[in-house]
Amino acid sequence: MSAAVATGLELDSAITLSQARVGCDMQVRVLSGPGCERLRRMGFCEEIRLMKLSGGRNLLCRVCGTKMAISRELADQVWVTPVE
Amino acid sequence: MNLQDIAVWTIVGLTIAIFAWRMFRSRSTRKPGCGGGCDCGKKR
Amino acid sequence: MSGNGMGEAATVVLIGNPNAGKSTLFNALTGANRKVGNYAGVSVDAAEGGFYTPHGKKIRLLDLPGCYSLRGGSPDEQIAAEGLMGNLRGTNAPDLAVCVVDASALERHLRLVLEVIDLGLPVVVVLNKVDLAENGGLRLDAQLLSEELGVPVVPMRADRGKGLLELKQALRFPFPAGSRVKAAESTAGVADHQARILQICETAARRPDEDQLTLSDKLDRVLLHPVLGWVAFAAVMFLVMWAIFSFAGIPMGWIEALQGLVSGWVEGMLPNGELRSLVVDGMIGGVFGVLVFLPQIILLFLFIGLLESSGYMARAAYLMDGIMSRAGLSGKAFLPLFSSYACAIPGVMATRTIDSAKERLATIFVAPWMSCSARLPVYFLIVPLLLHESEGTWKQAVILFCIYATGTITALLVALLLRMKLGKDEGQRSFMLELPPYQAPQWRYIFRHVAERAMSFITKAGTVILGLSILLWALSTYPRQAGRNESDALAHSAMGRMGSWIEPVVKPLGFDGRIGTAVLTSFAAREVFNSSLAVLFRVEEGESDEESRSLLRDRIAAATWPDGRKLFTPLTLISLLVFYIYALQCLPTSAVVAREAGSLKWAVGQFLFMSGFAYLASFLVYQIGSLFL
Numbered sequence: 159m160s161a162a163v164a165t166g167l168e169l170d171s172a173i174t175l176s177q178a179r180v181g182c183d184m185q186v187r188v189l190s191g192p193g194c195e196r197l198r199r200m201g202f203c204e205e206i207r208l209m210k211l212s213g214g215r216n217l218l219c220r221v222c223g224t225k226m227a228i229s230r231e232l233a234d235q236v237w238v239t240p241v242e
Numbered sequence: 243m244n245l246q247d248i249a250v251w252t253i254v255g256l257t258i259a260i261f262a263w264r265m266f267r268s269r270s271t272r273k274p275g276c277g278g279g280c281d282c283g284k285k286r
Numbered sequence: 287m288s289g290n291g292m293g294e295a296a297t298v299v300l301i302g303n304p305n306a307g308k309s310t311l312f313n314a315l316t317g318a319n320r321k322v323g324n325y326a327g328v329s330v331d332a333a334e335g336g337f338y339t340p341h342g343k344k345i346r347l348l349d350l351p352g353c354y355s356l357r358g359g360s361p362d363e364q365i366a367a368e369g370l371m372g373n374l375r376g377t378n379a380p381d382l383a384v385c386v387v388d389a390s391a392l393e394r395h396l397r398l399v400l401e402v403i404d405l406g407l408p409v410v411v412v413l414n415k416v417d418l419a420e421n422g423g424l425r426l427d428a429q430l431l432s433e434e435l436g437v438p439v440v441p442m443r444a445d446r447g448k449g450l451l452e453l454k455q456a457l458r459f460p461f462p463a464g465s466r467v468k469a470a471e472s473t474a475g476v477a478d479h480q481a482r483i484l485q486i487c488e489t490a491a492r493r494p495d496e497d498q499l500t501l502s503d504k505l506d507r508v509l510l511h512p513v514l515g516w517v518a519f520a521a522v523m524f525l526v527m528w529a530i531f532s533f534a535g536i537p538m539g540w541i542e543a544l545q546g547l548v549s550g551w552v553e554g555m556l557p558n559g560e561l562r563s564l565v566v567d568g569m570i571g572g573v574f575g576v577l578v579f580l581p582q583i584i585l586l587f588l589f590i591g592l593l594e595s596s597g598y599m600a601r602a603a604y605l606m607d608g609i610m611s612r613a614g615l616s617g618k619a620f621l622p623l624f625s626s627y628a629c630a631i632p633g634v635m636a637t638r639t640i641d642s643a644k645e646r647l648a649t650i651f652v653a654p655w656m657s658c659s660a661r662l663p664v665y666f667l668i669v670p671l672l673l674h675e676s677e678g679t680w681k682q683a684v685i686l687f688c689i690y691a692t693g694t695i696t697a698l699l700v701a702l703l704l705r706m707k708l709g710k711d712e713g714q715r716s717f718m719l720e721l722p723p724y725q726a727p728q729w730r731y732i733f734r735h736v737a738e739r740a741m742s743f744i745t746k747a748g749t750v751i752l753g754l755s756i757l758l759w760a761l762s763t764y765p766r767q768a769g770r771n772e773s774d775a776l777a778h779s780a781m782g783r784m785g786s787w788i789e790p791v792v793k794p795l796g797f798d799g800r801i802g803t804a805v806l807t808s809f810a811a812r813e814v815f816n817s818s819l820a821v822l823f824r825v826e827e828g829e830s831d832e833e834s835r836s837l838l839r840d841r842i843a844a845a846t847w848p849d850g851r852k853l854f855t856p857l858t859l860i861s862l863l864v865f866y867i868y869a870l871q872c873l874p875t876s877a878v879v880a881r882e883a884g885s886l887k888w889a890v891g892q893f894l895f896m897s898g899f900a901y902l903a904s905f906l907v908y909q910i911g912s913l914f915l
Contacts, residue, residue, distance in 0.1 A: 246562075250760075
């Protein structure tokens with residue numbers, strides 16, 4: 159299977175951070191939306207690994223050792239895939 | 243007017259003068275600061 | 287930039303993410319006492335200080351507000367970016383930038399470092415909180431990091447002073463040149479930086495066991511829980527108020543005893559007459575009427591310092607975001623509003639961390655309704671009159687809690703109305719908050735800070751309040767009419783006439799002319815309310831010394847209207863409390879509001895609105911209450 163197809167399949171299975179399950183290790187794949195510049199500046203970048211700690215109106219996640227709270231609207235703009 | 247009255251009026255007069263001077267001074271150097279109670283006027 | 291001779295000072299800026307420890311480092315280097323706290327928004331403007339390196343070079347140090355990126359939007363981030371470019375008023379372009387990074391969050395802090403390095407400025411990286419990083423499972427290699435970045439890296443624990451000497455030595459002159467390792471050109475985009483950061487961390491900062499639960503996590507299980515978190519929050523707030531009431535009792539007794547001693551000594555020295563009255567009733571009575579509340583002030587600031595320093599405040603902001611958004615604000619507005627409980631001025635300035643201009647304006651507008659510490663002397667005079675200690679300090683704490691809650695809830699309602707009027711923000715809700723790990727309180731800074739506030743309070747009492755008390759005494763004594771008793775003489779004096787003029791205006795609120803006059807004078811400073819009452823409710827002459835030295839509280843409790851009815855009924859007391867919750871009586875606050883909101887119109891509008899609201903609220907409370915009580 160070519161790398162491009164593999165990547166494409168992976169991206170297809172990406173979900174938003176809001177939809178992700180709590181307690182799973184995730185990797186950020188894509189950021190898309192008006193808030194992504196801000197997200198990137200705060201450390202939510204492509205390729206970074208994070209863990210979702212809780213959901214709700216404001217999500218809690220641990221990003222590279224730091225605990226962060228972000229709003230649901232922003233979390234909708236972060237696409238992640240689970241890490242095995 | 244006895245000594246006590248003179249002392250009282252000196253104190254009151256001085257107080258008025260100090261307040262007037264402070265009000266006049268703060269007009270020319272407009273800086274926030276109420277003289278205490280908060281550290282707003284300090285180096286921040 | 288190495289053109290500076292040994293004689294001139296070099297300008298160095300401190301830049302870094304919020305909470306990285308810049309202000310702690312600034313204090314450690316310059317010996318200053320800049321405020322530190324474990325949440326973003328503590329430093330919102332630049333501070334200057336100086337120190338000497340071991341080589342004798344003078345360094346001018348500029349502590350910039352924390353920012354996540356040089357391209358940020360909020361006002362404090364803009365200040366930081368401008369400080370780096372040398373565009374801040376009164377500063378030169380910096381000769382070197384010290385990037386302070388929190389080692390325990392290295393991956394996230396490196397972004398700013400790379401942006402600063404790309405500017406071509408000489409950079410020294412301070413790797414702060416290395417202990418936290420190690421405890422958090424991060425394996426750091428400062429040497430490798432330095433090679434990867436191409437700049438000197440100094441590991442440090444700024445709160446303990448470890449690494450300071452190494453930093454000063456790294457500032458050896460001539461300054462190290464800008465980075466030897468060219469990042470992918472200075473037009474490097476975010477993605478390029480990101481790739482570099484990952485690569486650097488792979489080499490120099492690894493996290494072998496990322497998934498361990500730290501102590502902070504375990505605490506957060508409760509404190510951030512949707513239900514338990516709220517319970518904990520309410521419990522913490524209530525506990526603080528209860529503690530302030532309970533623990534302050536004994537020191538208050540000492541201060542009152544001191545007042546008795548001083549008054550007695552003066553009365554022994556001076557013969558009966560004008561001067562004695564001025565000193566004992568005017569000066570001593572007026573000043574001690576305020577000073578007696580020093581213990582409460584100290585306790586309040588101690589608790590605020592503990593909460594800020596521990597990292598709990600960020601959790602509180604997270605919890606409050608839900609409620610605040612119903613008021614059209616966000617959790618980010620919670621921290622400035624919470625600061626306003628101490629004093630509205632730093633609270634209003636802290637709104638610089640809020641990105642949304644409309645949210646910022648709304649927050650600034652309602653901040654004075656977070657009952658500030660200047661109201662405490664008034665509250666602590668009135669609340670025990672409503673409910674004596676013997677009925678339980680916890681009940682008094684409940685009343686105080688209700689006072690704060692009233693101000694806060696009204697503030698949120700008005701903020702909502704204001705937001706509706708100002709209109710929606712462009713762009714959507716983007717609440718984002720870092721929750722730093724819990725830290726043991728930094729006792730040294732807390733105590734220094736509390737001592738400073740206590741000194742400010744005492745100084746204000748000894749200067750402004752003293753002066754106003756003297757004037758009040760004069761106004762309530764002259765013009766004199768010989769041969770009359772005290773209460774007639776008071777009615778005849780300037781203040782008494784003012785009182786009779788103001789009485790029809792305040793009578794619907796349940797106040798008489800004397801209370802009305804005291805309220806009017808408190809527009810100069812809220813605490814003066816107590817001093818005015820002390821002067822206005824002097825005891826009759828001819829009574830024994832013990833009686834004349836009785837507490838202000840007792841004298842007020844015994845006060846009556848001309849027809850003999852009790853003056854300070856519970857309803858009048860509540861009406862008075864309501865007035866003080868809502869009235870804006872602080873000219874310095876209005877000045878800062880005008881500056882931060884960018885328009886005098888806002889400050890004037892705020893003053894008029896709040897004064898009118900206070901009058902109306904007091905009126906309604908008294909009138910409607912009279913129907914039932």
